[in-house]
Each structure stands twice: as structure tokens, then as C-alpha cells.
Amino acid sequence: MEEQPGWVRVLLPSRPNLSTGWIYAGGGGLRNAYSAYYVRIDLAAHQLTVFKSERSLGTWKVATGAPSTPTPPGRTFLLASLTPEHPTYSPRMLALGMHSAVLQTFDGGPGTIGLHGWPDESVFGQEISHGCVRVPAPALRVLSHVPLGSAVVINP
Numbered sequence: 001m002e003e004q005p006g007w008v009r010v011l012l013p014s015r016p017n018l019s020t021g022w023i024y025a026g027g028g029g030l031r032n033a034y035s036a037y038y039v040r041i042d043l044a045a046h047q048l049t050v051f052k053s054e055r056s057l058g059t060w061k062v063a064t065g066a067p068s069t070p071t072p073p074g075r076t077f078l079l080a081s082l083t084p085e086h087p088t089y090s091p092r093m094l095a096l097g098m099h100s101a102v103l104q105t106f107d108g109g110p111g112t113i114g115l116h117g118w119p120d121e122s123v124f125g126q127e128i129s130h131g132c133v134r135v136p137a138p139a140l141r142v143l144s145h146v147p148l149g150s151a152v153v154i155n156p
């Protein structure tokens with residue numbers, strides 16, 4: 001986090017990815033929050049690791065974006081946790097503050113990249129999604145406890 005007198009620079013959940021903005025902190029109404037959690041995704045290895053206080057809580061094989069709809073690399077954060085009323089393929093969707101570099105919209109939304117479950121385990125280890133990271137059920141259970149705002153780093 002970069003700071004200037006009275007100002008703090010933050011990541012924005014908008015296009016283009018890795019956009020930042022400055023928030024005025026001089027008025028005293030801004031509070032810093034800290035999360036001991038951190039998520040690392042290694043696209044080349046198709047692996048997701050969740051850390052808490054530098055200790056690994058687990059590493060799982062995941063499915064990432066297909067060559068035509070790749071998962072974008074970079075630093076982002078957990079933006080939202082959504083529980084669909086009538087889940088089809090995942091009981092929970094974890095939106096990231098990042099968007100597809102290829103799709104301007106997806107399924108009625110703005111092409112937000114997310115982490116979510118997938119019922120068919122044969123996809124893990126493959127580049128097959130529309131850009132989201134598909135995770136196995138045990139990983140989704142751990143991820144559901146990671147606080148919103150926690151850092152997520154997606155390495156190429």
C-alpha cells in the first residue's frame with residue numbers, strides 16, 4: 001500500500017485490471033484493515049494455495065482459463081462472497097477485484113473473475129474455464145473463511 005501525506009493508494013475492482021485510485025485519509029474517517037490470509041494461484045502449475053500468517057492451509061490442483069479466455073495474472077483481492085439461491089455448479093462464488101481481459105461481459109455480469117467450485121474433478125489441472133479459477137470442494141471450504149479484502153496473487 002502506497003501512501004502520500006493525507007492519501008492512500010488502493011487497488012480498484014475495475015477495468016483495466018491493476019487499476020488504482022487514491023483515497024483521502026486526511027479527514028480521519030479511514031481505517032486500515034489487516035488480513036492474515038493470502039491466496040496464491042500459480043497458473044503454470046494449476047495450483048492454488050491459501051496461507052494464514054505465512055502458514056499454508058492447503059494447496060490444491062485447480063482449473064484455470066482456456067487459452068482463448070485466460071485467467072489474468074496480477075495482484076488483486078477477494079471482492080465478494082456470493083451464495084446462489086439455486087446453485088448449479090458451485091455453492092459459493094468468490095468474486096475477485098479483477099476482470100477478464102477478453103470477455104467484456106459474462107452471464108449477465110461485467111466479466112468479473114472469480115474462484116468457485118466445480119462438480120467434475122476431471123477439469124482440475126487443465127486450462128478450460130472462461131477465466132475463473134475452478135477449485136475442488138475442500139479448497140472452496142477453506143476459501144470461504146478467507147476475509148473479504150484479502151490479497152490474491154495470480155502468477156503466470
